[in-house]
Amino acid sequence: MKLYKIKAVVWLHILRLWRYKISFLNMALSITLWILLFLLGALMFTPKGELFKAIPIVFWGIIMWNIMSNTISLISGWTWYYLSQGFVEEHILTDTSPFLVLVGRPITGLFLSALATIFIYITLSGFEGSPIITITDPFILMLGILTLTLMSISIGLILAALSFKTGIQQMFIEILNFIILIAGGIMAPLSKLPRFLAYIAILIPFSHSAELVRFGAAGIKPWTSPTVIVPLSLILTASFLAISILTIKRIEMHIRISGLKAMGRM
Amino acid sequence: MTGCFDIFRAYLFADMCWYKNNRWLLFYHFIWPYLMVALILGFGSLFGSIESYSERLGVSSPILFLLSSTVVAMSSISIVSSLAEFVIENRWSGTLPYIMLTPAETPIIFIAAGLPDAIISPLITVAAILPAALYLEGISGGIRILTILIFIFLGMLPLLGLSALIASLTLIAKEESNIGQIIIPFLLLVSGVYYPLEILPSILQFIGRIMPVAYVVEATRLFSKYTIPEIRLVLILIYTLTVMTIAYNLLASLTLKRADRALRGKGVI
Numbered sequence: 001m002k003l004y005k006i007k008a009v010v011w012l013h014i015l016r017l018w019r020y021k022i023s024f025l026n027m028a029l030s031i032t033l034w035i036l037l038f039l040l041g042a043l044m045f046t047p048k049g050e051l052f053k054a055i056p057i058v059f060w061g062i063i064m065w066n067i068m069s070n071t072i073s074l075i076s077g078w079t080w081y082y083l084s085q086g087f088v089e090e091h092i093l094t095d096t097s098p099f100l101v102l103v104g105r106p107i108t109g110l111f112l113s114a115l116a117t118i119f120i121y122i123t124l125s126g127f128e129g130s131p132i133i134t135i136t137d138p139f140i141l142m143l144g145i146l147t148l149t150l151m152s153i154s155i156g157l158i159l160a161a162l163s164f165k166t167g168i169q170q171m172f173i174e175i176l177n178f179i180i181l182i183a184g185g186i187m188a189p190l191s192k193l194p195r196f197l198a199y200i201a202i203l204i205p206f207s208h209s210a211e212l213v214r215f216g217a218a219g220i221k222p223w224t225s226p227t228v229i230v231p232l233s234l235i236l237t238a239s240f241l242a243i244s245i246l247t248i249k250r251i252e253m254h255i256r257i258s259g260l261k262a263m264g265r266m
Numbered sequence: 267m268t269g270c271f272d273i274f275r276a277y278l279f280a281d282m283c284w285y286k287n288n289r290w291l292l293f294y295h296f297i298w299p300y301l302m303v304a305l306i307l308g309f310g311s312l313f314g315s316i317e318s319y320s321e322r323l324g325v326s327s328p329i330l331f332l333l334s335s336t337v338v339a340m341s342s343i344s345i346v347s348s349l350a351e352f353v354i355e356n357r358w359s360g361t362l363p364y365i366m367l368t369p370a371e372t373p374i375i376f377i378a379a380g381l382p383d384a385i386i387s388p389l390i391t392v393a394a395i396l397p398a399a400l401y402l403e404g405i406s407g408g409i410r411i412l413t414i415l416i417f418i419f420l421g422m423l424p425l426l427g428l429s430a431l432i433a434s435l436t437l438i439a440k441e442e443s444n445i446g447q448i449i450i451p452f453l454l455l456v457s458g459v460y461y462p463l464e465i466l467p468s469i470l471q472f473i474g475r476i477m478p479v480a481y482v483v484e485a486t487r488l489f490s491k492y493t494i495p496e497i498r499l500v501l502i503l504i505y506t507l508t509v510m511t512i513a514y515n516l517l518a519s520l521t522l523k524r525a526d527r528a529l530r531g532k533g534v535i
Contacts, residue, residue, distance in 0.1 A: 030447055030451055033451035037451055037455050037459065038309060038460070040455075040465065042306055042309035042312070043461075044318070044322045044323065045310030046318060047314055047315075081358070175301065178301045179301070182308050
């Protein structure tokens with residue numbers, strides 16, 4: 001792959017980020033408001049006097065969901081726009097993989113997550129309570145965040161590739177994000193989930209990275225030893241990356257032969 | 267001449283075909299309220315109990331309240347966003363100029379085109395939660411949910427003008443996505459969809475009090491508290507929403523004409 005193409009893709013996404021800065025800021029603020037809406041609702045479950053003690057527990061959960069949902073939806077959800085504008089055909093005609101452009105989408109997703117995290121931190125700091133950010137093992141914390149991010153990028157790319165042939169809808173991605181949030185062990189440690197949900201969460205790859213993040217941030221013990229979870233997370237991340245590359249290659253071959261399923265508006 | 271009703275009828279037909287051909291969309295509308303309630307319940311259970319929630323909100327049936335509030339939230343989302351999405355999608359497709367060439371005025375096109383989805387979406391969402399309401403509260407639960415639907419439609423009327431303004435703003439800003447989407451969570455946040463307004467700072471409480479959604483939520487709370495609420499309280503809510511409908515749409519009709527001129531002046535359409 002020629003280096004100038006990669007530079008062009010990075011430039012494209014940074015330029016788009018700047019060009020659509022109002023949309024970008026609007027999305028970051030919207031995410032913060034949505035999270036605040038659900039958080040305030042959920043805090044009503046707390047007995048009086050203990051209202052804001054629980055906030056530090058959920059901070060890292062919110063951050064993880066933020067990274068995961070933004071990355072997945074901004075890669076796979078963007079194909080709707082990408083396809084409807086006819087950009088896929090244009091890239092193929094200039095001998096550039098249309099997926100190369102999608103690989104650059106995490107730039108937008110991660111910038112958005114970073115800005116939303118800042119807003120969420122500022123918002124939560126306004127509540128009384130103990131410090132929001134705690135770190136007990138920085139290496140494990142970073143490893144957890146890195147594997148979670150790479151897995152999210154891989155799943156985003158797989159869904160984006162599939163949407164070229166199957167017409168995956170934005171709502172499917174939203175439902176997927178919600179299910180992972182509820183049952184995927186993102187918001188709560190697996191040890192706190194009801195037993196049947198904990199079993200489901202173990203099957204969801206994100207839960208292992210989330211357990212690492214909680215262990216690294218707050219010292220909350222994972223469902224099994226970290227010596228098992230660390231290699232397990234790395235193997236899962238590598239597997240997802242491999243699956244995404246294979247899916248992209250296969251779908252790209254298909255669309256070069258038989259064309260896109262979604263021409264224009266999906 | 268193309269009138270408001272013709273546009274409404276055309277988009278009603280288009281929306282019905284859209285739902286008919288996108289079964290996923292229907293599935294999404296059915297599953298979404300349950301997912302939102304599951305999220306709040308799951309999230310809330312980490313901090314405390316449903317009993318505390320019931321006590322804090324003063325409702326006898328917290329699950330029914332959560333489900334009804336979610337319907338209010340989803341309906342508000344669909345009302346406010348349907349107009350903005352209509353203009354953005356047509357701009358992407360290059361069909362917006364053709365739509366604007368019809369003799370009807372731009373604000374009328376915006377409102378009449380977005381209205382069918384704003385009606386269909388709450389109907390589907392209510393149909394989705396009706397089985398749960400019947401299961402939880404029996405026939406009375408079903409009747410209460412249908413009454414809340416009437417309040418949703420009453421609350422929708424003042425929101426229409428606001429939605430058309432957001433759609434105009436989206437076109438003027440020339441952004442890729444709907445920049446007015448921030449208004450939706452803000453509207454729900456200040457309306458106290460899942461919590462009492464009193465926990466918000468006083469400035470947000472004030473903004474909430476001038477928003478129609480807050481009164482639809484209030485009706486939801488009233489019907490989740492009593493099987494048959496006091497008629498006086500129900501009438502107060504109906505009067506408030508009626509006054510808001512007149513005030514908001516009067517304000518919108520004055521502002522929309524300027525927005526229309528700005529759109530044409532800037533050559534956006």
